[in-house]
Amino acid sequence: MYIDPHIHVTSRTTDDYQAMQKAGIRAIIEPAFWLGQPRTKIGSFQDYFNSLIGWERFRASQFGIKHYCTIGLNSKEANNEALAEEVMELLPLYVCKEGVVAIGEIGYDDQTKAEDKYYRLQLDLAKEVNQPVMIHTPHRDKKRGTTKSMDVSEEHGLDPSMVVVDHNNEETVKEVLDRGYWAAFTIYPHTKMGSERMVEIIRQYGAERIIVDSAADWGISDPLAVPKTAKLMKEKGISEELIHLACYQNALSAYGQSGQMKETDWLNPEPIDQRKKLSGNTILRGGQTPQIDGDSSSDIVEN
Numbered sequence: 001m002y003i004d005p006h007i008h009v010t011s012r013t014t015d016d017y018q019a020m021q022k023a024g025i026r027a028i029i030e031p032a033f034w035l036g037q038p039r040t041k042i043g044s045f046q047d048y049f050n051s052l053i054g055w056e057r058f059r060a061s062q063f064g065i066k067h068y069c070t071i072g073l074n075s076k077e078a079n080n081e082a083l084a085e086e087v088m089e090l091l092p093l094y095v096c097k098e099g100v101v102a103i104g105e106i107g108y109d110d111q112t113k114a115e116d117k118y119y120r121l122q123l124d125l126a127k128e129v130n131q132p133v134m135i136h137t138p139h140r141d142k143k144r145g146t147t148k149s150m151d152v153s154e155e156h157g158l159d160p161s162m163v164v165v166d167h168n169n170e171e172t173v174k175e176v177l178d179r180g181y182w183a184a185f186t187i188y189p190h191t192k193m194g195s196e197r198m199v200e201i202i203r204q205y206g207a208e209r210i211i212v213d214s215a216a217d218w219g220i221s222d223p224l225a226v227p228k229t230a231k232l233m234k235e236k237g238i239s240e241e242l243i244h245l246a247c248y249q250n251a252l253s254a255y256g257q258s259g260q261m262k263e264t265d266w267l268n269p270e271p272i273d274q275r276k277k278l279s280g281n282t283i284l285r286g287g288q289t290p291q292i293d294g295d296s297s298s299d300i301v302e303n
C-alpha cells in the first residue's frame with residue numbers, strides 16, 4: 001500500500017487513477033495550487049475548492065482511491081493582491097471541512113513581498129485552526145527560500161512537527177530534518193529529483209520524517225512516482241521498513257494530525273459502484289459498463 005501525499009489529480013486522467021490503484025496507491029492528497037493560468041475572479045477559486053472537496057473526491061472513490069486535499073492560496077497567485085485579499089476571506093470556510101488535511105500548498109515562488117504577506121497570514125490561519133501546513137519551496141533560489149520558509153513559520157509560532165516542507169533536494173534536506181520538520185521529496189521524471197537520487201537520500205538519512213510524492217500535475221510528471229521509487233528502493237536494498245515509512249506511514253502520521261485522515265478510511269473501503277452519481281453526474285460515458293464490486297460481469301477492460 002502506498003500514499004501519494006501530493007498529486008494534482010484534477011489535471012490527470014481516469015487512466016491514471018486506474019494505474020495508481022493497480023500499483024497499490026490507496027490514498028492521495030491533492031493540494032490546492034495554481035492551474036497554469038492565473039485566475040481573475042474569486043468565483044474561480046471557490047469553484048476550484050469545491051471541486052477538490054466534491055467532484056474530485058467522488059471521482060477518486062469511483063476508482064478505489066481515497067482522496068484528501070489541502071486548501072490554500074498558492075504563492076504565484078498571492079501576487080495578485082486584490083484577488084488574494086478575497087481568497088483570504090474564503091479560506092476559513094474551507095479549511096475545517098471534512099477531508100481537508102492541511103493548509104497548503106503555501107510559501108514562496110519568486111519570494112516577493114506579496115508572497116511573504118500571504119504566506120504569513122496563512123500560517124496564522126493554520127495556527128488558529130490547528131491544522132498542519134504544506135509548504136511549497138521555490139524552484140529558483142531554493143536553498144535560501146527553504147530556510148526562509150522555516151524561519152517565518154517559526155516566527156509565527158508553528159511547531160515544526162505540524163509542517164511538511166516539500167520539494168526538497170540534497171541541498172535542503174539536512175537543514176529541514178535538523179530543524180524537526182517533515183521533509184517531502186517530489187520525484188520529477190528525467191530532471192531535478194529523480195528516483196535514483198531519492199534512494200541515495202534514504203541511504204544517507206534514513207526515512208524518519210521523509211516523505212515521497214509525485215506532485216503530478218498538467219506538466220511532465222508521473223502519477224506512479226511513489227510506487228516506482230519504492231520499487232527502486234527495494235531493488236537497491238533499502239529495507240521494507242524504511243520504504244514503508246517514506247512511501248506510506250510518514251505521510252499518514254504528518255497529515256493525520258489534522259484528525260481528517262485515518263488508515264481505516266481505506267482499509268475498509270466502500271465497494272466501488274460506478275453507477276453512483278454526484279449531483280446527477282457519473283464518471284461513465286455513453287454505453288460504458290460500470291464497475292460494480294462483487295459483480296464479476298462488470299470488470300473494466302484493462303488498457
Ligand SMILES: [Zn+2]
Pocket residue numbers: 006008031033105215
Ligand atoms: Zn503541487
